[in-house]
Amino acid sequence: MSALAHVPTGSGQSASPPPAARPGRHRFLPYLLLLPGAAWLFLFFALPLLQLAAASLYDPNGTLSTGYALTWAFGNYPTALQQYWPQFTRSFLYAGIALVLALLMGYPLAYAIAQKAGRWKNLLLVCVVAPMFTSFLVRTLAWKTILSDNGWLVGLLRDVHLLGPDGRLLATPIAVVLGLTYNFLPFLVLPLYASLERLDYRLLEAASDLYASPLKTFRRVTLPLSMPGLIAGTLLFFIPATGDYINAELLGTPNEYMIGNVIDSAFLVRLDYPQGAALSFLLMSAILAVVFVYLRRAGTEEVL
Amino acid sequence: MARETPAGDLRLAHLTKTFGAFTAVDDLSLTIPQGSFFALLGASGCGKTTTLRMIAGLEEPTSGQVLLGDRDIARLRPYKRPVNTVFQSYALFPHLDIFENVAFGLRRRGIRSVDGQVRQMLSLVQLAGYERRRPAQLSGGQQQRVALARALINHPQVLLLDEPLGALDLKLRRQMQIELKRIQTEVGITFVHVTHDQEEAMTMADTVAVMNAGRIEQLGAPAEIYEFPATAFVANFLGQSNLIAGDVSGGNGGDILVTAHGARFSVPSARARTNQGPVYLGVRPEKLHLAGAAVQVPSGSQHLDGTITDASYVGVSTQYLLRTGWGTELSVFVANSGAQQRFAVGERAVAYWDPRHAFLLGRRADEEDRTTPVLDEPVGASS
Numbered sequence: 231m232s233a234l235a236h237v238p239t240g241s242g243q244s245a246s247p248p249p250a251a252r253p254g255r256h257r258f259l260p261y262l263l264l265l266p267g268a269a270w271l272f273l274f275f276a277l278p279l280l281q282l283a284a285a286s287l288y289d290p291n292g293t294l295s296t297g298y299a300l301t302w303a304f305g306n307y308p309t310a311l312q313q314y315w316p317q318f319t320r321s322f323l324y325a326g327i328a329l330v331l332a333l334l335m336g337y338p339l340a341y342a343i344a345q346k347a348g349r350w351k352n353l354l355l356v357c358v359v360a361p362m363f364t365s366f367l368v369r370t371l372a373w374k375t376i377l378s379d380n381g382w383l384v385g386l387l388r389d390v391h392l393l394g395p396d397g398r399l400l401a402t403p404i405a406v407v408l409g410l411t412y413n414f415l416p417f418l419v420l421p422l423y424a425s426l427e428r429l430d431y432r433l434l435e436a437a438s439d440l441y442a443s444p445l446k447t448f449r450r451v452t453l454p455l456s457m458p459g460l461i462a463g464t465l466l467f468f469i470p471a472t473g474d475y476i477n478a479e480l481l482g483t484p485n486e487y488m489i490g491n492v493i494d495s496a497f498l499v500r501l502d503y504p505q506g507a508a509l510s511f512l513l514m515s516a517i518l519a520v521v522f523v524y525l526r527r528a529g530t531e532e533v534l
Numbered sequence: 535m536a537r538e539t540p541a542g543d544l545r546l547a548h549l550t551k552t553f554g555a556f557t558a559v560d561d562l563s564l565t566i567p568q569g570s571f572f573a574l575l576g577a578s579g580c581g582k583t584t585t586l587r588m589i590a591g592l593e594e595p596t597s598g599q600v601l602l603g604d605r606d607i608a609r610l611r612p613y614k615r616p617v618n619t620v621f622q623s624y625a626l627f628p629h630l631d632i633f634e635n636v637a638f639g640l641r642r643r644g645i646r647s648v649d650g651q652v653r654q655m656l657s658l659v660q661l662a663g664y665e666r667r668r669p670a671q672l673s674g675g676q677q678q679r680v681a682l683a684r685a686l687i688n689h690p691q692v693l694l695l696d697e698p699l700g701a702l703d704l705k706l707r708r709q710m711q712i713e714l715k716r717i718q719t720e721v722g723i724t725f726v727h728v729t730h731d732q733e734e735a736m737t738m739a740d741t742v743a744v745m746n747a748g749r750i751e752q753l754g755a756p757a758e759i760y761e762f763p764a765t766a767f768v769a770n771f772l773g774q775s776n777l778i779a780g781d782v783s784g785g786n787g788g789d790i791l792v793t794a795h796g797a798r799f800s801v802p803s804a805r806a807r808t809n810q811g812p813v814y815l816g817v818r819p820e821k822l823h824l825a826g827a828a829v830q831v832p833s834g835s836q837h838l839d840g841t842i843t844d845a846s847y848v849g850v851s852t853q854y855l856l857r858t859g860w861g862t863e864l865s866v867f868v869a870n871s872g873a874q875q876r877f878a879v880g881e882r883a884v885a886y887w888d889p890r891h892a893f894l895l896g897r898r899a900d901e902e903d904r905t906t907p908v909l910d911e912p913v914g915a916s917s
Binding site for chain 2: 430432433435436437438439440441442443446450451454455457
């Protein structure tokens with residue numbers, strides 16, 4: 231998040247003069263402080279990433295027992311994409327719909343907590359975070375109960391004829407999207423809350439004094455000023471939601487499987503390491519592309 | 535909305551605002567003539583800002599009316615009122631540049647070509663060339679001028695100023711006081727200015743209303759209020775006064791006779807707010823003069839003997855404290871014109887004044903002399 235908050239604004243600003251030379255033994259101190267974190271990232275992020283990149287280029291005919299040869303098999307990528315593009319598009323579609331639902335619920339929620347909750351603020355924040363105290367898996371299993379065919383929700387929806395007599399929620403795309411929305415909502419709400427909490431109500435009064443109706447005030451003042459939180463929250467929601475496989479696994483059927491499920495099975499069931507690695511890289515670059523376009527469009531530089 | 539026919543005077547009628555059990559503004563009625571520079575002066579918590587916010591529409595009155603001409607605007611939403619505010623914190627939009635900040639009101643009213651007006655307004659507040667800066671890149675004084683331009687560009691019928699100079703340093707404040715007065719004269723809009731700084735109110739306003747505990751204690755031209763305050767609160771809030779507790783002991787033609795601490799004084803009845811009972815005899819420190827002995831006191835003056843207990847040289851004047859026979863210390867400001875005799879601490883001296891410069895106020899029977907200068911307040915308008 232902080233990396234996003236410091237996009238350099240570039241033009242026009244006079245560069246501050248370099249700080250005066252300090253005694254030599256302090257010059258390397260900042261780098262020394264960086265060392266543990268850098269070592270950690272190198273060992274547990276950069277190296278595995280390289281290993282994964284190499285695996286994605288292994289000979290696809292190898293197996294775990296016979297071993298793999300690095301044959302620079304770039305063909306793994308088009309093959310994987312050809313075979314699994316429906317799961318790919320489904321991932322982005324489900325995560326996208328879930329994001330829209332989460333924004334519709336999360337923005338008003340974050341706004342209410344930040345600006346209107348008064349002394350209930352902390353309690354409400356705890357309510358947002360509290361589900362995270364239990365495991366992701368347990369929460370998703372609880373949704374399985376809620377959405378089950380003989381649960382109260384399906385019964386209610388059948389009674390009011392929103393669902394047919396044999397209609398169900400579990401094992402449908404709806405269940406997967408609901409699960410995604412629920413599970414990642416706090417990641418959207420918390421950064422939004424942080425932005426909206428800093429919003430000075432006097433700016434809203436000023437806008438109102440300057441002929442802006444509540445709707446115009448929202449569009450011209452509240453929304454632009456909450457942009458940093460909105461961007462951070464959207465990314466924190468969308469990125470893990472796209473790669474998620476638990477919700478599709480527990481609340482859906484193979485017809486709802488997302489790309490995460492495919493990668494999961496490539497590594498753990500089919501033991502097709504080159505394909506799993508290639509899919510992982512495809513997912514990563516697709517998300518990076520989406521994020522890049524999004525950040526360009528959202529214009530963080532303008533906002534921050 | 536822009537440049538409507540002048541709406542006429544702003545009238546507050548029986549305006550009341552309560553927050554729970556606390557009454558912030560208590561049955562306030564006053565008329566602010568169109569085109570005047572009006573100051574609401576009071577200590578913090580006296581209800582002046584609440585009054586302003588009710589005019590702006592940011593606070594809804596518990597009862598009463600806010601009339602602009604004949605129209606009651608008390609229940610209109612703020613964005614529907616022909617009134618704009620310069621906020622104490624300026625409340626500039628940090629995500630917009632100076633140009634867009636100033637254009638905000640015009641754009642919200644659907645005006646497309648704002649360029650000319652914005653540039654004209656920015657040059658009025660001497661900020662031409664700053665269009666593309668962000669508020670955070672400007673100094674406090676510049677931000678204040680942007681806030682002023684952002685409000686004025688809408689040609690409101692009333693401009694509200696909520697302690698707009700409070701955050702500026704002394705020198706800049708003086709500059710902006712003159713500047714604000716110049717702009718008000720130029721645009722001819724009614725300015726309602728809320729401040730706790732009596733000097734600021736007196737410098738700029740045509741009419742000052744001194745507020746205390748949700749009510750107006752006195753309303754009038756600055757000189758009128760300063761020279762002849764109506765209450766002890768006003769006498770000490772607006773500048774500084776020596777208030778000597780006494781009782782009316784009779785009349786003598788056009789004068790009222792007062793006995794205080796065993797001495798007898800007289801005040802012209804035109805200078806008296808009451809003519810009976812317990813009173814305060816008031817004299818401003820700069821209206822008191824010092825002499826070495828009673829024989830040097832000009833005829834027609836009233837005088838008091840005492841001992842100098844403090845002498846502070848402050849450049850333009852020397853401020854003395856004179857302890858009277860009954861122990862009260864009077865403030866005496868003597869201009870350093872070079873013609874006056876200097877007094878040292880411990881010396882005997884006589885303070886005298888022209889009775890036409892004294893004033894007589896009502897007093898509760900249990901109230902004592904009030905002469906101690908209020909700390910933290912700028913001393914008088916004489917500085």
